[in-house]
Amino acid sequence: MSKRYPPEVREKAVRLVLERLDEFESPYAAARAIAPLVDVHHESLRVWVKKALAAGSQSGDEQRAGLSAAERDELQKLRKEVRDLKQANEILKLASAFFARELDPRHR
Structure with a gap:
């Protein structure tokens, strides 16, 4: 049985996907x-x-209308840099936890 979503939910979900x-x-x-973040089935969201x-x-047009081509390029570059930095931070957290366990005298 299909589930009906209010138009506001559809718009919000689609906007989130388009932004990211x-x-x-x-x-x-x-x-x-x-889809799980907005409590919508992923297939419905994909179709929307x-x-x-x-x-x-x-x-999407409104979002792009306010930005010049150079600003869009810079925004894309900065988003990629943020993703890379988050990934590097995650790796460093895992490494520090690993080495902390190795140096822990109770570990031996």
Whole structure:
């Protein structure tokens, strides 16, 4: 049985996916990751995003309309840098935990 979602939920979910689309390999991957956050089935969200992308999605156009090409490029570069730094921090946390266990006298 299908579940009806209010238009506000649809708009919010699609907007979130479109805003973070460059962080994922595909719209499908973005929908799979974001759907649980907005309590929507991932397949429904994927279809909504697909329709929004095909229609030129007004929310995506509004977001892009305020930015010049140079600003969009810089934004994309900064988002990639943030992702890389988060990944490096995660690796450093794991390494520090590993070495802390190795140096712990109770570990031996």
